[in-house]
Amino acid sequence: MARTKLPPTVRQRRLGAELRRLREDVELSATRAGELFGATQSRISNIEAGGYAVSADRVRALARLYECTDEELIEALTGMTGGRTRGWWEEYREILPASMLDLAELEHHASYMRIVSVFHMPGVLQTTEHASALISDALPALALHEVEHRVSFRVKRQAVLYGERPTPLTAIVHEAALRMGFGGPDVARAQLEYLIKMSELENVTVKVVPFGVGIFPMSGQGIVYCGGEVPRLDTVQLDSDHGSEFLDTQPQLARYRNVLDRMEACALQPVESRDMIHHIAQDI
Template structure:
């Protein structure tokens, strides 16, 4: 079987998890290969995600490593059996691989925990907000390229309404609502859309106000924790200016999960917690809507 020229995040993560199991068990690569009848380079390529690992071979490796965590092994088998093909496949020829990887991860996630401090999270954006963002960040991009990115992000949003519904929890810093890269009408529509989304049973939106006693940039960048069927396979997507980063080691997962819980605890309560339109995060959004509408009537 030939080696993959392009390794997806899912394939890379599968190999990393198999390597973790082997190293945790203290089994040398050569010894593992002897047990299942393959050569050392073959296992090296499996652990690098460059070649596939059959279900029988994967389960045999787990047994060699003494892994008795059956839900984890079953989840790894499911990762191994996945084709990687989905609605995102036609975009793979024109969009960056990191965006394709993110879409595949989002489609399989059981829960999303997202923190943003400059923008509205991508899965909550309106089309016009997206266009403003893409146009400002890539001012020379042709209209058709901008529209392709808009269409792709809109299709990503389907992950929030596809069954089974994933839990989605966003903490958005208040600064994101005051950015001037979108005009007033676009932001008005965006805020009204957030109010609608806040009533979805699986969506929680909190605002981290300027007055909060918390520094928003503890990790240094916006991020999303994408939960999987088993906690060991949670993935952190960290947004960077040049290239996004995907993290899956337990120390990072623990750090980002703790940070998100801290930010959530000092943010304004969500609609689900207050039940009152005049309070909490939704109250602040309504207040911002009022100020923007008043400003519109007052003129520039």
């Protein structure tokens, strides 16, 4: 029986997209690029779609063909070659939506993360009980085994915050998220206490945006901003009712950096934020 080819990962797609952008910057068609590179137009298109693995040497050769002189970017792109990363999330393939696996892969490779959460706790800072309460109430309703898979997946994402090189994380959490009370008083209180505990890690900063501090520069959807090897390779993930959306054009990245900066400017400092979380937990 023939083995089904797996779809390209978000990292493979991003490498291809950046190579396409470099080609378009010098106004080369895929056909002409193939002629100059000694390949077919379809091979260039497959590379740009992330469907064909390329070596570091080929990436450097394509970058030279496209007149790219940004050595830092080129080296970052060569670091994205080599096929699939066999991360822990691969065990969930064909069990969970591909966009969830893409987010875990992005977080795994991120040089830093910035998160804005307005109505929910950041996914990487949720307790098992809090995550279970949220996922169990999803619409359409999920079967018990589906809930268990999604909860375990969400908790495993926290691995990026530990280990030899824990990822720096800044979580900007609105007061509304602190007061939602998902799962009932005991679960909500334990979640707030866990948020305080996580905020005390050296690599984790939690800042609370209190009610009444000004105009919202966003619609309220969750934002995860993952830093790339170089700023051009940053990625934004947005939560919506229809699933995840990944953005990576330079105008989009600039827009969401501005949103994050404005939200963080409205937020309390870490010590004040912990005090506020503590007081809300006591009042539950």
